[in-house]
Amino acid sequence: MSHHLVVRVVAKLLMPFIILFALYVQMHGDFGPGGGFQAGVIFASAFVLYALVYGMDAARKVLPDGALRIGLALGVLIYGGTGVLGLLLGGNFLDYSVLAHDPVHGQHYGIFAIEFGVGLTVASAMATIFFHFAGRGANLDEMEE
Amino acid sequence: MGMSAYLIVRLHNLFAVVMVSGVYSLLAATFFVVVDAVDVAFTEAAVGAGISTVLMLGALSLTKGREKVPSRPAILPIIIALATGVALIYGTLDMPNYGDPDAPIHQHVAPTYLADSKPKTGIPNVVTVVLASYRGYDTLGEVTVIFTAGICVMVLLQGRRRRRKAKGDTA
Numbered sequence: 001m002s003h004h005l006v007v008r009v010v011a012k013l014l015m016p017f018i019i020l021f022a023l024y025v026q027m028h029g030d031f032g033p034g035g036g037f038q039a040g041v042i043f044a045s046a047f048v049l050y051a052l053v054y055g056m057d058a059a060r061k062v063l064p065d066g067a068l069r070i071g072l073a074l075g076v077l078i079y080g081g082t083g084v085l086g087l088l089l090g091g092n093f094l095d096y097s098v099l100a101h102d103p104v105h106g107q108h109y110g111i112f113a114i115e116f117g118v119g120l121t122v123a124s125a126m127a128t129i130f131f132h133f134a135g136r137g138a139n140l141d142e143m144e145e
Numbered sequence: 146m147g148m149s150a151y152l153i154v155r156l157h158n159l160f161a162v163v164m165v166s167g168v169y170s171l172l173a174a175t176f177f178v179v180v181d182a183v184d185v186a187f188t189e190a191a192v193g194a195g196i197s198t199v200l201m202l203g204a205l206s207l208t209k210g211r212e213k214v215p216s217r218p219a220i221l222p223i224i225i226a227l228a229t230g231v232a233l234i235y236g237t238l239d240m241p242n243y244g245d246p247d248a249p250i251h252q253h254v255a256p257t258y259l260a261d262s263k264p265k266t267g268i269p270n271v272v273t274v275v276l277a278s279y280r281g282y283d284t285l286g287e288v289t290v291i292f293t294a295g296i297c298v299m300v301l302l303q304g305r306r307r308r309r310k311a312k313g314d315t316a
Binding site for chain 1: 183184186187188191192195196199200203204206207264265266267268269270272273274276277278281282284285287288289291292294295296298299302303
């Protein structure tokens with residue numbers, strides 16, 4: 001799709017807004033609809049768009065495999081780590097009330113942390129799956145036929 | 146929705162099938178909005194209509210674009226599908242009416258969640274509180290499933306490519 005000027009410009013223009021919307025969904029999940037799962041998917045879709053328009057090689061340069069692998073594991077680690085932190089501070093596993101002096105604040109911090117972990121893992125997993133599927137096909141231009 | 150489901154079954158062009166299944170997901174999302182399940186609708190629109198359509202297209206680029214048409218209609222699968230459908234519809238006859246306040250689902254833990262989640266966590270979105278706090282174990286399991294899926298795709302597809310490359314080097 002490298003010769004479509006309009007598509008290239010519009011895709012580049014949309015990228016920051018898609019990522020911003022993903023972050024909004026991530027952070028605002030406590031107050032409105034949304035949360036880690038949706039935010040992760042939207043975040044990954046920005047890079048899927050980039051890969052579709054600019055090609056797999058360019059997308060891999062932006063989001064290298066190593067970074068995706070780290071993100072994939074780090075998300076689960078943050079989630080589990082929040083649970084273990086609760087254990088260490090004297091609560092039950094995944095009990096957030098002990099994370100701060102005030103149980104209400106603790107719950108808030110804990111939910112924020114695990115939502116971040118969920119978002120990180122989902123975004124990395126979606127991008128990984130797409131990159132591997134698309135990277136194996138001959139090339140994406142054939143799909144336009 | 147029924148129309149798009151019928152099209153998915155009848156069409157043999159897989160590209161069209163992927164597109165129609167995206168349409169189906171989007172219609173499902175609007176249905177969830179109508180029944181006030183905004184979080185589910187959001188997930189359905191993002192995952193069902195968005196990313197899984199793209200992933201299907203990615204998978205399609207690895208295979209042929211047309212479905213193999215069987216030489217004779219499959220009778221047994223049709224009977225099984227119809228019997229399951231009839232059984233499911235029969236099962237819904239016993240369900241309480243939609244929105245019935247006396248339904249068991251509104252009597253069990255839901256009132257506690259609705260009453261306690263705001264004062265205990267300070268978060269107004271009950272869905273998020275249930276997902277992340279009350280049902281934290283379940284969500285941890287879901288994240289682990291996604292993590293495993295990502296790792297499996299990585300291992301399966303990358304392993305084969307590396308092996309092929311190694312074979313090319315020796316030849």
